[in-house]
Amino acid sequence: MDVCNSNIEKLLYVSLSFVCFSLRRASRADEADKLNDSQVVQYEPAHQGSINTVTNLRPDLCVSGGSDQVNHTVLCYPGSTWIFSASRDKSVLMWDLNQGDEPIQEFCGHELVVNGLALSPDGRKLCSGSRDNWMCLWDIESGECEHRHNICRNLVTHVCWVPGSSSIVQTSEDKTIRVWDSRAWQVTNTFPAKQYIQTHCDVSSNGHYLVSSSNGFGGQGCEATLWDLRQPGCKVVEYRGHLQTTACCMFLPTPSGGTARVATSSHDSSVRIWDQNTAVCLGTLSLDGAGPLVSLAPSDPTNLLCASFNSGLHHIQIGQGSSQAHGSGEGSGGQGGLDLKVVARF
Numbered sequence: 001m002d003v004c005n006s007n008i009e010k011l012l013y014v015s016l017s018f019v020c021f022s023l024r025r026a027s028r029a030d031e032a033d034k035l036n037d038s039q040v041v042q043y044e045p046a047h048q049g050s051i052n053t054v055t056n057l058r059p060d061l062c063v064s065g066g067s068d069q070v071n072h073t074v075l076c077y078p079g080s081t082w083i084f085s086a087s088r089d090k091s092v093l094m095w096d097l098n099q100g101d102e103p104i105q106e107f108c109g110h111e112l113v114v115n116g117l118a119l120s121p122d123g124r125k126l127c128s129g130s131r132d133n134w135m136c137l138w139d140i141e142s143g144e145c146e147h148r149h150n151i152c153r154n155l156v157t158h159v160c161w162v163p164g165s166s167s168i169v170q171t172s173e174d175k176t177i178r179v180w181d182s183r184a185w186q187v188t189n190t191f192p193a194k195q196y197i198q199t200h201c202d203v204s205s206n207g208h209y210l211v212s213s214s215n216g217f218g219g220q221g222c223e224a225t226l227w228d229l230r231q232p233g234c235k236v237v238e239y240r241g242h243l244q245t246t247a248c249c250m251f252l253p254t255p256s257g258g259t260a261r262v263a264t265s266s267h268d269s270s271v272r273i274w275d276q277n278t279a280v281c282l283g284t285l286s287l288d289g290a291g292p293l294v295s296l297a298p299s300d301p302t303n304l305l306c307a308s309f310n311s312g313l314h315h316i317q318i319g320q321g322s323s324q325a326h327g328s329g330e331g332s333g334g335q336g337g338l339d340l341k342v343v344a345r346f
Contacts, residue, residue: 043346051307052294057083057097059299064313075117084126086114092128094140107138109145116159118168125182129156129170137185147185154178158200162229163207169229171198171212179232189232196221203229204251204260209236209276211262213246224249224264226276237279242266247294251276252318255301263304265293271306273318273338283338285316315344 047066054064057076063083065074075084081097092114094105107126116129125146126138133154137147155173162169167188168180177191177198196214203210210229216222224246226236239249244267252261252273260276269290273283287293291309298304306314319339 040342041344043344045312046346047312050291050309051313054295054297054305054307054313056297056299056305057081062297062299062305062313064307072113073115073117075119077119077123080123082123084117084119086117086128088113090114090130092117092126092138094126105140105143107136107143107145109136109148110134116156116170118159118161120161120182121164127159127161127168127180127182129159131155131173135159135168135170135180135185137182149180149185149187151178151187157198160201160203160210162203163205165207167229169201169203169210171201173197177201177210177212177227179229191227191233192235194225199245200248202250205253209251211249211251213249213264215245216242217244219243222246222266222268224262224274226262226279237277239264239272239274239279239281241272241281241284242268242270244268245292247292248296250296250298252298252304253301258301261301263296263298265296265306267292267294269293269308271296271304271316271340273340283318283340285340285342287311287314287342290314311345313346314342315346316340317343 046064049067051064051066053073054062055074055076056062063074063076065085072088073086083095086092090110092107093103096104110130110132112130112132114128114130118127124140126140128136133150135149136145138145153174157171157173159170166182168182170178175193175197178187179189181188194214196216198212199215201210201212208230210227211224213224214221222242222244224239228234228236246264246266248265250263252263254260262274262276265271269287271285271293272281274281290311293306293308295307296304302318304316306316320337
């Protein structure tokens with residue numbers, strides 16, 4: 001399709017190794033000069049407009065896509081230099097950091113914007129889901145579409161591949177969560193429909209749990225939900241507290257001997273950390289003026305990236321602390337005593 005050849009996006013790669021190095025130097029300077037702990041290191045903005053998506057290529061390197069580059073979502077294959085981007089031009093492109101700034105593969109066939117991308121655990125297949133109601137399975141090496149399936153009103157919002165499995169989970173604007181078998185390319189389970197559109201989903205590293213998020217208004221809806229994939233459709237807990245659409249939900253890496261956690265970000269400009277199993281809010285960070293917070297990317301148990309519409313990328317640190325509330329850029333500890341604070345913006 002001509003649309004693929006006419007729209008070769010340039011992805012912006014932000015090296016967190018430089019950011020962390022600068023932060024370490026800033027931290028030492030802060031200690032020496034006795035500066036305020038809440039000081040945020042401000043780097044040159046990575047994007048000129050809103051940032052739609054951020055993900056980690058590895059712990060010290062992230063990839064972001066923004067409205068200035070027309071990238072709607074990006075996906076990285078862990079342990080490799082592969083990056084996949086989906087654009088509003090309906091195409092999906094594959095890039096390799098070691099092979100220049102031109103895409104090495106194109107996946108064309110969707111008729112509307114592609115919202116969801118997921119890679120098989122072996123890195124051989126790519127799943128894409130679109131607002132055109134189509135779910136597609138692609139061979140990465142050839143770029144050929146091996147399977148297509150259209151379900152009426154299944155306006156796909158996000159897609160996740162279950163680790164170590166042939167199953168794929170997807171959320172939809174029809175408020176439904178579907179589980180697909182990538183071998184037969186058929187829906188094997190459909191979860192009970194929620195009250196509001198399901199905006200995002202993530203699967204735990206052990207493949208046992210799914211978390212999905214809802215849109216909403218004035219505190220109605222706006223929740224994230226934990227599901228047990230071993231008992232499809234079994235709702236475990238709900239995470240309630242956001243006042244507007246919960247745009248992103250992610251499982252955080254669990255600290256050694258620590259509590260399993262879930263992170264959510266919302267159009268209400270806040271990030272919340274939850275106890276995965278009890279749904280207790282462990283910490284809240286309000287980013288006044290940042291606008292909708294639409295994408296999260298954890299790199300380890302204490303570091304989290306957050307993409308915003310108005311103020312770029314935020315590097316958030318998660319730590320134990322007092323339960324008193326702080327101003328914008330620092331968060332309250334909640335019942336679990338976690339402190340969230342922005343340490344850098346770029």
